[in-house]
Amino acid sequence: MFACVDLGGTTISAGLGDAAGRLAAQRTIDTESHRGPAGVLDRIAGLVESLGAQPEAVGIGVPGLIDFASGSTSFLPNFPTQWRGVAMRETLAPRLGCPVYLLNDARAATLGELRFGHGRSAPASSMVFFTLGTGIGGGIVIDGRLRMGPLGAAGETGHQTIDPNGPLCGCGNHGGLEAVASAPALTGEGVRLLRSGQAPRLYEITGGDAALVTPKTMAEAGDPAVREGIRRVARALGIAAANLVTSLHPDFVVFGGGMAALGDELLLTPVREEIRARVRMFPPDNVRVERSLLGDQAGLLGALALAAAKGIV
Numbered sequence: 001m002f003a004c005v006d007l008g009g010t011t012i013s014a015g016l017g018d019a020a021g022r023l024a025a026q027r028t029i030d031t032e033s034h035r036g037p038a039g040v041l042d043r044i045a046g047l048v049e050s051l052g053a054q055p056e057a058v059g060i061g062v063p064g065l066i067d068f069a070s071g072s073t074s075f076l077p078n079f080p081t082q083w084r085g086v087a088m089r090e091t092l093a094p095r096l097g098c099p100v101y102l103l104n105d106a107r108a109a110t111l112g113e114l115r116f117g118h119g120r121s122a123p124a125s126s127m128v129f130f131t132l133g134t135g136i137g138g139g140i141v142i143d144g145r146l147r148m149g150p151l152g153a154a155g156e157t158g159h160q161t162i163d164p165n166g167p168l169c170g171c172g173n174h175g176g177l178e179a180v181a182s183a184p185a186l187t188g189e190g191v192r193l194l195r196s197g198q199a200p201r202l203y204e205i206t207g208g209d210a211a212l213v214t215p216k217t218m219a220e221a222g223d224p225a226v227r228e229g230i231r232r233v234a235r236a237l238g239i240a241a242a243n244l245v246t247s248l249h250p251d252f253v254v255f256g257g258g259m260a261a262l263g264d265e266l267l268l269t270p271v272r273e274e275i276r277a278r279v280r281m282f283p284p285d286n287v288r289v290e291r292s293l294l295g296d297q298a299g300l301l302g303a304l305a306l307a308a309a310k311g312i313v
C-alpha cells in the first residue's frame, strides 16, 4: 500500500491505496496552518499514521513551489510565513519510515487525471489540465509524461496572459488567466451585478447577501447579465485552452476544481467554441474538452500515483 496526502490551506486529506488507484482508506482534518510548519507537519504525520498501515512510500501534493533536490518547500503563498525552506521530506520520511515525494498540488491533480482519469483511456496521451478554484493551477502532459521543467514549475496554465491591460494577478503579472477567470474574479462580477440591481434573480437566491454569491448560485440564477459574466469567464478559459491547443495539439483539455461544476452548457461548450474559432492552423476536431473524471479526488489520487511511481513522473 502507498499513502497519499493532499495538503490544502484549509484541510489536509490523506489516503491509503494501491498502484491501480484504489483507495482503501481516507481521512480529512483541518490544516490549522496557524500552528506553523512544525505543527502542520506533525498533523500530516499523525493523519497518515492514523490510517493504520505502514505505507511503502508517501506522495504529497503541496500548494506552492517545491525545491525538488532538497524535498523542501520554497513558497506556499496561502500559508502564514509562506513556508520558505521547510524541510518536509527530511522531517516526514524518518517519522513515517518510508520515502516521501512532493509535487505541486495542481501538477498532482494532472498526474491523477493522467493515470486514473481521462488519461487511462489513452496512456501515452498529451493533456492540458486546468484546476479552477480560488486560483487557477494547471499541468501539462506530453506523450504520457508530466512536463516538470527545471524547477518543477512548468505547466502553470492559469498564469498565461489573456488581457495585457487586465487586472493584477497574485503572481505579479497583469491580466493573467487567474486574474480574469478564477472563482473570486467571477464572484466579484456577480457581487457587482447584485449591488447594481442587474441581477434580480441572484438577489432573490442570495437574499442580497454578497457572501452567498458563488459560481454555483450565479449559475442557478440565470439572470442575463450574470450569464454574460459567466460567458466572459468561459471565453477567457477558451482562449487559454486554444493557445495551448495550437502549441501542443493535445488529446485532452481537462478542467478540474470546484468551478468545473459549472457544467457543459456554461463552461465546456463555450470553451469548445473558442477552440474551434481560434485554432486555424490545423483542425482541432479530435481534441477532447472534458471535465475531470476524478472531481475533488484528483489531487489525492495524483499523490498516490506519485508514491507508487517512486517520485518519477
Ligand SMILES: [Zn+2]
Pocket (backbone or CB within 6 Å): 158, 159, 169, 170, 171, 172, 173, 176, 177, 178, 179
Ligand atoms: Zn498570475
